[in-house]
Amino acid sequence: MSRIIRWGLLSAGNIAGQFAQDFSAVENAVIHAVAARNGDIARAFAREHGIEKAYAGYEPLLADSEIDVIYIGTPHSLHFEHAKAALEHGKAVLCEKPMTVTPEECEELQRVALRTSGYLMEAMWTYFLPPVQTALRWVQEGRIGRICQIKADFGYPQFPFDSKKRVYDASLAGGCLLEMGVYPVALAWLFMRQDPAEIQVVARHAPNGVEDDLAILFNYPESVVTLGTSFRCKLQNWAYIIGEQGYIAIPDFWRAREASLYVLDDRVDHFVDKRATEGFHYEAQAVTNDLLAGRAGSSVVAARDSLAIQRQMAMIREAFSDEA
CATH class of the missing domain: 3.40.50.720 (NAD(P)-binding Rossmann-like Domain)
Structure with missing residues (x-):
């Protein structure tokens, strides 16, 4: 057995x-x-x-x-x-x-x-979802060419405001950046694998001072990434990976069930994950397999990935703190 x-x-x-x-x-x-x-x-x-x-x-x-x-x-x-x-x-x-x-x-x-x-x-369960992994493979295969832009956002209204509610509670690290913004930041890192040369942030704040709406721009030498997160409104919650030769669209990328590849206005490829679950089992299976194989860590969400995501979120916080 x-x-x-x-x-x-x-x-x-x-x-x-x-x-x-x-x-x-x-x-x-x-x-x-x-x-x-x-x-x-x-x-x-x-x-x-x-x-x-x-x-x-x-x-x-x-x-x-x-x-x-x-x-x-x-x-x-x-x-x-x-x-x-x-x-x-x-x-x-x-x-x-x-x-x-x-x-x-x-x-x-x-x-x-x-x-x-x-x-x-x-x-980071999003990294394990087959549509996201498929999109990453399309990029690595050169199917959209060099990445020019990435656009991703994740936001849901969190009303009514209550400073004791977990997502707003400053003592529990509340705020939209850690709660929801981690998803678009992590997606940007997955495809870019480098820190931006410059970050610009427009921030709004809840009555207790935690951020509740962010518009973020990452500027790279040859690419631009625009990210958003919000407690104030429902955002589209899609991701677009845009290259010189085409683009990839991932609806509800954080829990992705499909991904489409476009050249100009034509969809030339489409992947659908027909899973019966929400998708958390993919990461649980990956950890289980790692432990059974005696691996010391994950190759999908490695230590350097988690540290990079933390580093970039700290850069975002510094940018909107300076703005204030």
Whole structure:
């Protein structure tokens, strides 16, 4: 019998629920336990998703010797301490994006992974979606020529405003950049693989001062990237990778189900992912496969990728802080 990778969920919130819902499509793996600060919530989550164990508090989950890997779905500001604790307990870690809230935290967490010989990956699930991987392959094959522009945005209204609501709560690293802007920033890095020479940002802020609407321009020597994110309005949430010879359109790129390749006005190729899930199982399967193969890290979301995304978000924050 092949080895089964046993997962533990450190959180019983909404994102953990989506992750668990898709897990039935993951092979050679099982969710063994879930933990929440409130034991009743953990037990209800376990019943809903058919999970064997439920823990009140996180320490029992980390101490469970049967668990191979921990999925962390807590608020952004807690990712660093929870991922660090899991690594120091000898667990592999899949940590929700953004993995940390600063580049410095990201670097320190990666040092902990090296010190403990632990597996650490940021849960950038968009990178694993087949339409995004297909678009990347089209670019690498030269089908659109040299990239001239990238356009990507991600925004949903978060009304009414409440400073205690997680997405607005400054103490939990609230604001649209880390909550939603991480998606277009990560997409730009996936296709560009370099830092921009110049960044310009137009920012709007919620009543408590956290950013709630951003328009971002990355200027490269031969390309321009325009990104947007917002709590104020529903954005298109598409991505366009535009080259000298054609362009790629990815509707709802963050949860992409299709991608189209155009030359001028003609669609010349089209990929559709007919999955029955939301798509979280792709990243879970990739981590499972890495652990079964004894790999030290991910080749899809590598340490340098997570650090680059953190670095670019810090550059964006600096740009709109200077603007203020």
